[in-house]
Amino acid sequence: MTGIYIHVPFCRTICPYCDFVKRPIKGAAPDAFIHALTREIEAYDGDLDAETIFFGGGTPSLIAPESLATILDVLHRKFRIASDVELTLEANPDDITQDLLDHWKALGVNRVSLGVQSFDDEVLRYLGRRHDADGARRACGLVAASFLNWNMDLMFGPHPVSAYPATLAECASFAPPHVSSYGLTYEAGTPFGKRSHEAIDEDSYLRLYALTAESLRGLDRYEVSNYARSGFECRHNLRYWHNDTYAGFGPAAYSFLDGIRARNHVKLEKYLADPGGKCEALNLTRREIQIETVIQYLRLREGLSTIEYEKRFDSSLRSDFGDVLRALVSRGLLEETVEGFRPTAAGFELNNEIGLALVDAPVR
Amino acid sequence: MATPASHIRNFCIIAHVDHGKSTLADRFLQVTGAVEERKLKEQTLDTMDIERERGITIKSVAVRMNYTAQNGERYVLNLIDTPGHVDFSYEVSRSLAACEGALLLVDAAQGVEAQTLANAYKAIEQNLEIIPVINKIDLPNSDIDSVRRQIEDVVGLDASEAILASGKEGTGAIEALEAVIRKVPPPSGNRETPLRALIFDAKYDAYRGVIIYIRVKEGRIVRGSKVMMMSNGLKYEVAELGTFRPEITPSDSLEAGEVGYLICNIKTLQSTKIGDTVTDANRPAAEALHGYKEPQSVVFCGLYPAVANDFQELRDALERLQLNDASFTFQADTSDALGFGFRLGFLGLLHMEIIQERLEREFNLTLVTTVPNVAYQITKKDGSQFTIENASKMPPPGDIEVIEEPYIEAEIICPTEYLSGVIDLCKKKRGIHVRVDYLDAKRCIAIYQMPLAEIVLDFYDKLKTLSRGYGSLEYHLIGFRPGDLVKLDILLNTEPVDALSSIVHRDRAEWMGRQLASKLRTLIPRQQFEVAIQAAIGSRILVRETVKAVRKNVTAKCYGGDITRKRKLLEKQKEGKRRMKQVGSVEVPQEAFMALLRVGEDADK
Structure with missing residues (x-):
């Protein structure tokens, strides 16, 4: 889908x-x-x-x-x-x-x-x-x-x-x-x-x-x-916030399909000459997708559930990002729930701090 | 077949930095064919990237050129290229000792500058034949007559036969070489007496070990023979020897008068002493040659890996760099704030910058550097005396009888219109006026005695700014003098940060504390909590500044294409954060540890 x-x-x-x-x-x-x-x-x-x-x-x-x-x-x-x-x-x-x-x-x-x-x-x-x-x-x-x-x-x-x-x-x-x-x-x-x-x-x-x-x-x-x-x-x-797939059409539109984030030609003339031609295409690593997914989910009130993460990556959220997420909890930016982690009020206002902590989370 | 001494000339070029030394050297290589045209790049003798980029010479380099003179005779010319910056003047003295003559290069537009004078005096002391060369005569604002007069009046040399040259256009190169042959005496020294060769430099090569640069003063040295270092009696077999053309080129022997290199399976630079005399192990000379003083570190700073795990890597890097450049010192040191690191000693501020840059560049290390400082001699009330190279090692004020700091005598040459600015600057830097002399109607030389500490911070930059680049500086140490000095501490969230401590004059301490705290406020980024910055002397808090907590940091829109873009942006920001040092709970950027250097920048504007 x-x-x-x-x-x-x-x-x-x-x-x-x-x-x-x-x-x-x-x-x-x-x-x-x-x-x-x-x-x-x-x-x-x-x-x-x-x-x-x-x-x-x-x-x-x-x-x-x-x-x-x-x-x-x-x-x-x-x-x-x-x-x-x-x-x-x-x-x-x-x-x-x-x-x-x-x-x-x-x-x-x-x-x-x-x-x-x-x-x-x-x-x-x-x-x-x-x-x-x-x-x-x-x-x-x-x-x-x-x-x-x-x-x-x-x-x-x-x-x-x-x-x-x-x-x-x-x-x-x-x-x-x-x-x-x-x-x-x-x-x-x-x-x-x-x-x-x-x-x-x-x-x-x-x-x-x-x-x-x-x-x-x-x-x-x-x-x-x-x-x-x-x-x-x-x-x-x-x-987008679940970092799911999407197909983008039209100049400068982004697509995210099969782990590739690609962008159509930005200039209208180029697009008209070559519709669907890409000006950039990034083949994201599994780790990059994991990081982007966690960052995106944590823009949402619902946050990210461990079950959802496991279903998607066949890997445990707590073992992949546990240390960083818990550090964010202690900084008051996230709260840990039965289901997983979600942003606090401060976590909305300082949402980029969550991203900053996650972006180079050490791989265990 | 060895060249007879009568057909050898050993000479160097001495000049103020930027007067075109390396370009003229390139011309010599070109006209003598020492380097093929296609291999000739700019500043051929400056082999380090950093030398080419900055347009300066750091290490002395020797090159041997074969030249057929206008009289039809073939000569061997050994050119030793020397650094022009004041920090490296010890390198100059070493090179001079290997020569009989020097070309004194003076920029036709700039005229005589501080290092022109300092280097010329060094050459005069060494009894070298000095040939004035007025360079860059192609410049539209060149003033040959005035420069000629300056050379005569200020340096005291006959400039009537000064060579007129343009390194850029290539004119004067042949005339200069002809003058070298005509005026510079051939090396003296008996080829039959026991060997005495002066070590004037050494460098480390990863494959061959130490390469020793020598000037054979007496006797001869042959491949396979056994030599002895006269300072320590260590004996080595000569594995290889030869000359510089400009790459090292093996030969069978070096005779009195020649300049060349020696490779004898020496593993570390530390075991080679510059200024030492090499002699024949089987037929040693009675007495060593007159050597040089060892260069002394005058500026010190702390160097810490940005990431604690890199400590061992930093140690390896320092050891490897020292193989190549023994002119800096280092020892392990710890800071409460910065963890395990090193205390480094340098010959001057430029030397410090260069070593730091080479460490970051050649070894790919991210480093935190503390503000440079000088050494202080402390006498405690109990009579004990010691030297500290680090403000944080200062004993409590109550225990101190007297603190002495190094003083220098500075010679500053500048156009007369900037003199009052120079005097103001010197006064501000606790300078003691000695005298002002006029070089001619337009330029003067101001002589001041000053604490070295004032020079190492930002004196040179300030001098350059206020004199629009025309001021030049040369200085030498004149000893230690007592000063009314105190330790200024910086506290972050009430915790003193040792790496931010400094020793300052009491009269300036309060002002400095305020400036430093306010500078730090601009350098320390806002964090999730408030950061209090305090400056203190002992327990007395001078000032408090606050970095307000960051309360909002959010990207309002984040849709399809923004996702990866945002991750990359975060990665970049994180890269910047990684360059920060966690001090207690506060993230402090590297620049903060150098904040002292930038104090007063705004106040002066």
Whole structure:
């Protein structure tokens, strides 16, 4: 069983903080891209059983419904798609119309992830978003009415910082079953990279982080930045956090199949000329996969159970990582449970410290 | 067939660092065909990577060249390349003793510098024939007349016949060799009297053992004969001997006047004494040649493996490096903070840097180095006297009658416009003014007596900065003098860290303590708990700085492609962490142990 990721590298406007691969376009995603994508999917020869499909970007809501139909048609012909497939599409609030949502539903999309970020105009301008607060409200209303399963993307840290509590409150009023709220990162290589001095201090960051969990009643923080009502956790993203396999299509998309983490050509022209051609492919060692798996699982509230680990690697978690995990317990970053290990509150806030301790764990 | 002494010339090139010595030597190799054109790389005689990279000469090297002079006669020219940096001046004296003449190389744009003067005086003392060469005349800002005057007025040599050269363009090389033949006397020394050969250097070769560099002063030495070291009476059979061309090239004998090498199955450099006299075991000379003073370590530092398990590896590395370079010393030492390691002694700060770099580079070791310090002579109230090379070995202040520290006399040459800056710097470094002389209208020489401790820290860098690179420095030890010194301790989370202790002048202790604590605050990374940094003299806390606990370190987004990228990032960060030393519960980066060197950097700006 695997998951399918489709990268749609187009945006109407470019947000200055975003470090995903994208380029500006005027209209819908171009046919050349759709063609290349279908060629790439047709040539795929990996695991054919898929339980999740995720259209990410970029801005997948820029795909015209008929193109989306083409892509899904190719996917259905290629893969054995599970009957309970989770089919997510990321959308920009400005693109949302009732008509479009109806098309998506008809095509089988059953989860929409809406890039709201904030309900404050000043914050949205700071982030360089193309929608405003009213646009976000309108889109949320439409999506909430049409989809049972949907996600609202939020961000804390952009200025004015004081707008965040009101955004959280407004978010709650739409009662989304899933919220992703990310601390704004001033990524090097983006225009925001040069503005890192604007980043909020640690104490404010942690205050807003805690406020997020408090305000989103009924939703559990099941991952560092993700909150869901029970049963609405994103199954596709859980594949990443469980370090499971996934097949990525589209420029710059990553795949993780048969222990190989590979990336498609990043440049659109290269991708169009050679869809599915890789710009990097790393054959991970068993140890590297073990380390990545433990690190990824420990981003999750559920943590990593010894049974799960043993099932996967036919080896004991305690003998492979016991010393390091216990040291992390004594540092207050993990707690040991009957099932295994999971992060504490500090373990979320200092999650990279867990990774740092694990990354060169001595082999016994 | 042996070359008659009348057709041998032994000479060296002496110069201030950077005045183009190695490039001119390359030209000599080229015009005499000693090295084939295609094999000639830049700085051929600087065989160590580190020498080429830094553009300096560390070890003396000898080379034999065959040269047909303009008079049609064939000569053997032995060139001994010498280091130019003040730390290696002992190497220079050794090389000079093997020669009859020296080319004094002066940069046509820079003029006479501190080491020009120091090395020229050494050559004059040794009675060498000195031939001035004004080099780099191709430079647009060269000023030949002024440099000529400086050589006459400051060094006191006749510069009317100075050779004008450009090592870069190759001009003047032949003229210089002709002048060597004309002016440098051929070696004297009877070839029939008992053998006396001076050991002027030695190096270790993994396959052949010790290779001894000799200058035969009297008599002759033949392969297979038995020789004796006059200092200890040890006898060896000569397995191989020969000359440098520039690779070692075997021959049957070496005669009085010649420069060459000797291999006699000697296993360690320690058993070879530079400056010793080699004589014939069956027909020993009555008296040894005049040797040299052994170089003395003046700067010391602690060296610890970053990972405790590497201790044995570090010991092996030090032993192997010492086979090659006997000029540094080491002995095992322990630090509460850093564990098992070594105390090393060096000839100077550059020497220290080079040894450290070679250890890291040639032996792939990650090392923690402590701040360099000098040796102190302690007299306790009970009358006992001893020397300490490590601040942490200092007895409690109540037991000390007097602490004496080494003093040097420094000669600083700089353009007059920087003189006031130089004087300020010397004053700040507890310098005692001796005098200032003017070399000409534009340049002067300032003579100061100063504690060596002030020089080893950052004096040279500061001098270079304030004089925009034009200031040059030469110094020599003048003895120990009492000083009002105290031990400054650093505590991390209230635990004193021995490796961060230093000995400083009382008047500066408080300032230094504050600077050091605040520097450490910037160097010690935030950890999961708060770190308190305190500076103290005895039980008196001077200052406290705090490194706040890190409370947030999290990657907000981590999806498909991020997973491996993140692991690699973590690995890289961990690599940085591995270079840190766990002191108690605190992780301290290596640079922190050198923080003292960087104190005042910001204050001076």
